[in-house]
Amino acid sequence: MKSLLLTLQAAVSEALVAAFGDELADTDPLVAATNNPKFGDYQANVALSLSKKLKMSPRAIAEKIIAHLQIDSISETPQIAGPGFINFTIKPSYLASLLGEVQQSDRLGIEQVEPIKKVIVDFSSPNIAKEMHVGHLRSTIIGDSIARVLEFCGYDVLRLNHVGDWGTQFGMLIAYLREVYPEALTTADALDIGDLVTLYKKAKVRFDEDAEFQDTARNEVVKLQEGATDSRHTWKLLCEQSRREFQAIYDLLDIELTERGESFYNPFLENIVRELDKQELLEKDAGAKCVFLEGFTNKDGEPLPLIVQKSDGGFNYATTDLAAINYRVKEDHANKIIYVTDAGQANHFAAVFQVAKKANILPESVKVVHVPFGLVLGEDGKRIKTRSGETFKLKDLLDDAVKQARKDLENRLEEEKRTETEEFIQNAAQVVGISAVKYADLSQNRTSDYKFSYDKMLSLKGNTAPYLLYAYVRPQGVSRKGNIDYSQLSSENIVLAEESELTLAKHLLQLTDVIKEVEQDLLPNRLCQYLFELSQKFNQFYDRCDILKAEEPQRTSRLILSDVTARTLKLGLSLLGIPVLERM
RNA sequence: GGGUACGUAGCUCAGGGGAUAGAGCAACCGCCUUCUAAGCGGUCGGCCGUAGGUUCAAAUCCUACCGUACCCGCCA
Numbered sequence: 199m200k201s202l203l204l205t206l207q208a209a210v211s212e213a214l215v216a217a218f219g220d221e222l223a224d225t226d227p228l229v230a231a232t233n234n235p236k237f238g239d240y241q242a243n244v245a246l247s248l249s250k251k252l253k254m255s256p257r258a259i260a261e262k263i264i265a266h267l268q269i270d271s272i273s274e275t276p277q278i279a280g281p282g283f284i285n286f287t288i289k290p291s292y293l294a295s296l297l298g299e300v301q302q303s304d305r306l307g308i309e310q311v312e313p314i315k316k317v318i319v320d321f322s323s324p325n326i327a328k329e330m331h332v333g334h335l336r337s338t339i340i341g342d343s344i345a346r347v348l349e350f351c352g353y354d355v356l357r358l359n360h361v362g363d364w365g366t367q368f369g370m371l372i373a374y375l376r377e378v379y380p381e382a383l384t385t386a387d388a389l390d391i392g393d394l395v396t397l398y399k400k401a402k403v404r405f406d407e408d409a410e411f412q413d414t415a416r417n418e419v420v421k422l423q424e425g426a427t428d429s430r431h432t433w434k435l436l437c438e439q440s441r442r443e444f445q446a447i448y449d450l451l452d453i454e455l456t457e458r459g460e461s462f463y464n465p466f467l468e469n470i471v472r473e474l475d476k477q478e479l480l481e482k483d484a485g486a487k488c489v490f491l492e493g494f495t496n497k498d499g500e501p502l503p504l505i506v507q508k509s510d511g512g513f514n515y516a517t518t519d520l521a522a523i524n525y526r527v528k529e530d531h532a533n534k535i536i537y538v539t540d541a542g543q544a545n546h547f548a549a550v551f552q553v554a555k556k557a558n559i560l561p562e563s564v565k566v567v568h569v570p571f572g573l574v575l576g577e578d579g580k581r582i583k584t585r586s587g588e589t590f591k592l593k594d595l596l597d598d599a600v601k602q603a604r605k606d607l608e609n610r611l612e613e614e615k616r617t618e619t620e621e622f623i624q625n626a627a628q629v630v631g632i633s634a635v636k637y638a639d640l641s642q643n644r645t646s647d648y649k650f651s652y653d654k655m656l657s658l659k660g661n662t663a664p665y666l667l668y669a670y671v672r673p674q675g676v677s678r679k680g681n682i683d684y685s686q687l688s689s690e691n692i693v694l695a696e697e698s699e700l701t702l703a704k705h706l707l708q709l710t711d712v713i714k715e716v717e718q719d720l721l722p723n724r725l726c727q728y729l730f731e732l733s734q735k736f737n738q739f740y741d742r743c744d745i746l747k748a749e750e751p752q753r754t755s756r757l758i759l760s761d762v763t764a765r766t767l768k769l770g771l772s773l774l775g776i777p778v779l780e781r782m
Numbered sequence: 783g784g785g786u787a788c789g790u791a792g793c794u795c796a797g798g799g800g801a802u803a804g805a806g807c808a809a810c811c812g813c814c815u816u817c818u819a820a821g822c823g824g825u826c827g828g829c830c831g832u833a834g835g836u837u838c839a840a841a842u843c844c845u846a847c848c849g850u851a852c853c854c855g856c857c858a
Contacts (some may be wrong), residue, residue: 234801243800246838256838280801281838325858362858460858486856496854497783508856515858542852544786572787573852581851610820630820642795646788647851654794658820660806661795668820676817727796730805734822741813741822760817782820 199299199307201710202272203229203240206286209269210242216266218252231708238277238285239704245282256282290694293703294755298689300706301758306769308710310352311717317353318526319345321538322448322455325362326440327371329395330447330592332574332650333540339639339775340571341538342453343722346773351717356456356530360522361444363437363459365515367398369419372432373411374401376418382435383428394439419512423464450596450632452775463521467513470521471506474557485509489553494545504549519550523566524559534565536720541570541645569720572647579649595652600631602656603664607782626782630664631656633776637663640774641726661730663776669733670767670778672740673760680746684761691751692758698739699759705735706762709770722774729770736763 200208210227228243245260252259260278267276273286300307321341324330341357349355374397375382404411422429441457448455471487474480479489481503488503496502506517526532537547547568554560573581604627611618618626638655642648658664677684694700705728712728715721745756768778 228800230800232801233797233804237801241800243839246800249838283801323858366857484855488855493785494854495784499784503855505856510856512856514856516856518858539858540852541787543858545853546858570787575851606820614818616818643797646795649794651794654807657807662806662820664820665806668818672818672821679817723796727805734805737821738823740817744817746817781818 199296199303199309199710202288202296202704202707203231203711205272206240206242206269209267209272210244210263210284212268213263213266214244217262218248222248232285235701237279237283238274238287240286240288242276242284242286243282245284249282260284288704290700293700293707294692294694296707297694297703297758297762298692301687301689301762306709306762306765308350308713312352314352314354315533316356316531317348317534317536318356318358318530318532319348319536319538320358320360321345321536322453323360323362323539324440324444325367326459327367327394327398327436328362328440330444332592332595335592335595335635336571336574336639336644336648337538337540338448338451338453339636340569340644340722341536342451342775343640343725343773344536344538344569344720346775347713347716347722347725350769350773351713356532357454359455359457359459361440361457361459364461364464364518366415366419366512368422368433368436369415369417370401370405371398371436372422372429373415373418374404375432377404383432394436394443416510423512447592447596450593451636452632452777460515460518463518463525466521466525467517470517470524470559471513473559474506474553477557479553479557480506489556491549491552493552494549502549504553516546516550516553519547520554520557520559523550523554527560527564532564534567536567536569538569538571541572544568544570567720569644571644575647575649577649577651596632596635598652599635599656600627603627603631603634603658606630606658622781626779629777629779630658630667630782633663633667633771634658636775637666637726640722641730643723644721661726664782666729666733666767666771667776667779667782669736670764670771671780671782672736673764674780676745676757676760680757682757684757684764687754687758687761689758692755693751694755695752696739696743698735698742699756702732702735702739702759702763705732706759706766709766713773716773725770725773729767729774732763732766732770736760 207227207229210229211223211225214222214225214227225244225248228247229240230243232238232241242263245256245263248259249256257278260282264276264278264284269286271289272292273288277285279285319341321344322334322338324334345355345357372383405415418429422433471480474489480487481490482488483503486503486505486509487507488505490501490503492501494502504516505514506520507513523535526535551560551566554566560566575581604623607623607627607630635655639648641661676682694703708728712725716725739759743756745753745760748756771778
């Protein structure tokens, strides 16, 4: 189904050509939804921008465009306003017919992309043996939502968890274990690592204090890379333990991910360096093998290197990232690779992408996108760090959110003298609590820093998940009360007349444009904004219009508005990774 | 020092060339014999960091400055 916006764009484009000739065929008609209902529903601003080129006044251009517009069935007569805006008011009959189409469609009238393209979304990516922190939570929630949107749009999405399961920290951990729990290195299940974070911290302290231990740790890395049996055994043990802890979080959040950690690419690292060497991109600098970059300079204005092999012979994350690009292009056949990581890595990715292009690891045809997000700040506005001591247990955070939601629900049940089963309460609290955390994150523009506040994210008022969930519950309540099967409604005779009905219908019909926007800009907060506004508009409609008590054909028309609203919310929320409740 | 973001209502944030800059929270005032009031309506609240520039049109683009944060060779 073609959206209203696209239909109007096409119509104005055609009118431009009809009025002024083919050379305007590629001119953007500058059609957009209006920001104020008094200017109608949509506006075309192209007349203003063409004034100079056509040597005519904007209003004269607008008049000529309108004279060539063929949109009688869609819009009331377009009006010229202000300096030369063309305002369109969509006819209620046209809104009704589109709404009927949406109602009859499984996908709410949203088309899938053709041809199907393969997209890799690389997100979450916690580090083995470290606490998953709020930054990982952001990557996980945002990455999942982006993956869900792209999946819905019809892309073949591979969700990759590029876990930090390799690197120098393992030398430190294994060396420490060798000292403290030597039996863990050889015996299966000899050690319940339990609190990995404590182990990590102790090892880190040891590492920072003792230069000799540092050497031992570095040797341990080499042994691990060489495949020493006891080292590998311990490494696997650490990974297993971490994996279980991560999985508990993913289960709670309902996140699906394919784990493919850094270690996966180990066999390919040497080849990457050799390839760079073959292409004469490599230079040795202070013992390290580097590719010098264009556009990156250090303090003294000298070009910065991307180090692909350290002076000790070890590879680092840049090498792994290059190998990963290579594998994803050649083996996974990705058309697009999306990296959801914090904004602090922007330089790193820009450098890696530059080298990958230069070395032909990354062909022109494959798009790589770094999707950055801001820092997670505490309520004091300062960065939350894990390494500096205070750890942030994500499991506790999520559990607290659920507990708080449960308390709120129980209070409300008591006030309303309702009784519900334990199962109902548990489920509602779970959905509300987890959704609140996700929504709080997603509803903000991801590029800005995120102020993490228990109070704000657990609050059940305002622009929050519970508000949207409640807006979904309301139409479901209507269908229960009236014994209505929404799927059986006939869309033959939809009549829209009341202000709040028209406003709601117009908003419902913008879903397809919003999803398109999120698909392109990868900004889930746009979808949140849309759903929030939809909830407000539905609540206004619900407040002002009787549904079940209305006379036909209004009754069915309003039931359809309720149904489409509910399905739009359900779909939209699902793209944010948020489930709905039938009652709450 | 260089690079990159950001600076919008008391607070948290949308909007990123188009008309009179929006929302939520907080504060205050109304609305439940009604499909769940986790709702709706209203009031209050702004030199869009500062100064220039580009444009028919700037919160939005450019430049400078001020402020904040992040990144800047062998961690990821």
